Amino acid sequence: MLCPPRRRTIYHALDPRDRNRSTATPIVVPHPRTGRRMSYLSVDDSVTATVTAAVARARAAQQAIEGWNQQQVDDAVTAIAYAATRPDVVERLANLAAEQSGLGNAADKATKIMRKTLGTLSDLKDAPSVGVIDIDEARGVTTIAKPMGVIACILPSTNPGATPINNMMITLKGRNAVLLAPHPRGEATCAESVRIARAELAKLGAPEDLVQLVSVAGENKEAGKAIAAELLSQVDYSLVTAGPANVDMAYRVGTPSHGVGVGNAPVIIDETADLDAAIPKIVASKTFDHATSCSSENALVIDDSIYDSVMAKLQDHGGWLVPAAQKDQLQQAMWPGGNLNRQVVAQPASRIAEVAGFDDDAAHASTFLIVEETGIGEDHPFSGEKLSVVLSVYRASDFDHALDTVEQILGYMGEGHSCGIHSEIDERIERLAERARVSTVLVNQPHAYNNGGSFDNGLDFTLSMGAGTWGDNDTCENLTYKHFLNYTYLARLIPSNEPTEDELFGDFLARTDRAG
Template identity: 55%
Template sequence: MNTVAEVVTRAREAQSAYESYTQEQVDAVVTAVAWAGYSNAESLAELAVQETGLGNYEDKVRKNRRKTFGTLRDLKHARSVGVIDENRARGITKIAKPVGVIAASTPITNPAATPIHNMLVTLKGRNAIVLAPHPKADGTCGTLVRLVHQELHKVGVPTDIVQHFSLKSDDKAHSKERLRELMEAVDLVLVTAGPASVRAAYQSGTPALGVGRGNVPVLIDASANVEDAADKIASSATFDYATSCSSENSLFIEESVYVTVLNALQSRGGYLVSREEKTLLAEALWKEGGLNRELVAQSPRIVAETAGIDATDAKFFLVEEEGIGKAFPFSGEKIAPVVTVYRWRNFSDAVQTIQRILEYQGLGHSIGIHSTNEEHIKVLAHRTKVCRVLVNQAHCIGNGGDFANGLDFTLSLASGTWGGNSTSDNITYKHFLNITRLSRPISATPPTEEELFGDYWDNFGHDAP
């Protein structure tokens, strides 16, 4: 097993050579990595399911391909080498330079798609990347890196610009220590993992980019196209058995269309649990105060069998709820094909309840709304502390970028200071560039005191200095 010093030394040597590449050469490297992931989407998906036991093969194939394809689309014509912007009026020229060596901690839920994206956006800036996957996804990442190296050989770049750093060990403390050492040795850390890993990155002393916790609430009002909303929610909430932090976790449905929406969801495979079944489902999903790891991202059939519910044909579960907080576990993130359902009468109250949900879990991440009421859409966006509000979209499909919206493709969704992160963006290549601003003299155009203070003086008066 390689030491941190060995891996980082090789990464620095490779990055030093890579730093001299032109934009055209960098784009060839990025495309090579994308092709390695895209062309091997099936085998990587199969390996991911076999190794982690999470999600399902078909959706992981789709995810591997779509995220890689979309990210490459975003990067295709983006400038990331040398002069990337010139503003003659302000006399400012922006020059892009590498960050250096980046460590990426990647999750068990997306063992191929996330590392592929991480490689694409970091290599676009002429950086080197060291991938440190979750120990239970180590084999998938190792295989992916070998496939990437095969393509990098073709374009003649030093393959050590991409490395796999194993954290696999029988001793969890040893794994954490290796990750800590890696974080301290690099120039920037990217963490797409749980809150503990994000905190470790921020405490490492190295600049870090982290992601926030998901727990997506989605509002549906009477103006919504119910059939369209039901189609999108059913497809999104079940995708890859809810491995995504962007999966719908709760629905807030206006009372006048409550039954109609539930019927539409049930016609698409949703199973509305009874009170007794709700208790059984809760006992199965949560153990000793936390999520039951045995049911994370498992099929509805396994969830039903474990809970003792006769619903083996269900595609997802609907659970009616009223409360929020620790005493009401269904109000939190489930990472399972289970969607909590709330009923509302007053829109303002519904918005406040959604904010309470977020404050319990998921603050800063994202919310959705199915509506044609522009006032509702605007109010929800203005009054909730989230970084993304998706309108009439399948949430887990669109939140990390989609060809049908303007969000950047990513698998790393930051949640701003609300979620304990340093940015509120969809993390992409721009976060892995250092920018030099070349400033030239321009004609001085200072404002007058009247221009700056005039309105204030008119309203409040002033004493002459």
């Protein structure tokens, strides 16, 4: 008689937030060793064996390149970037990504693959990542870069073309091996990217198993999450560019991990903004790839004195203003039962108009929909992330009101991620940056294009943005190769520079009248 596969459990600290969000850990039990209340995923031994084998191959491959020099590392990274940016390859990956995922459009995905891959290579080119990378003679400290080991990358359905390529490049730069776990809707695209990368590694005589795909397409969603959790439990580090449930799962597995935050970028337009420059940027950004990017503008906060002009220009550039009487109709279509409808995510405006049941031909002919909003919070879902070509607009009586509105929007959703401003007044720009609890503030820029790095700003190119502790992440930076390195600090003796107490406390005591 055939015996069913044995099962094992992967334990996670129980997170009380699970009552309000999806979770891959449905069963709660005491941990067998500590007695602490834990949740767990049950995993077949056959799944464990498959993951274990992939991780073992990755470890062997990674150990084989421990002795690589900087040129060998850079050749591998450059070879993958070169192969991935050949026009026929870009077209194939973009078409496959759009067709399989059903999200966005092929033309914009092709642009994203080219731009992000070339931008990432530009950042990585000539950047030291092997051995001694810095010598500080004054402090007597030498910094030595070393691999983390085997990295797992959990990938989103919204961006199956550019993200795998970027993740391979930034992890290989540190002599790591990488296991890519794509969303099932992006698996075919990721598989093609991995095939291309492995072929390039083989040409260089490098181990092909430095790059592998691990399928998380289980029999159902929970089974898929169990596979992902098993993978995360076996690697040395992970990067999770996915939704909050996946990020939380990765943290609870216990393996060190970089997660990303939830987007919901509000952008201020004040009365000094160059509207002829700002509006085309905003529209191009908002509609790019049908708003698959977490950095797409989700709300505009517009100064009252230019509100009507901005609204007119938005409509001149393809926007359709949803009549107030039909706002609730759109809301019910987009959030039936309170959850975002997948039928509107990263779809053209015509499809959203169809789902909403709009009869106006102008709605179906538009490139994005505009919703006037005044409320913020759970009862006002247009104030949150929409992942769709629907743009919320708020009227601000003055700049202080605009700041308050941005703060409230981010407080509801998107804290730690990003916001933006179109203005010519530096004092206002700096006030926003000082007040907003976000990792990046973009000035006079298209948000979706530039938040993840651009050739005309100083941010690192990435497809994974940390949101700091505001967004339950461990970094506020755009994630790149330096986040996947271990560092050894070699400290030599230097002449003693121990300060006197007067040097340490003198100015403080004088200012506070505490002397004696």
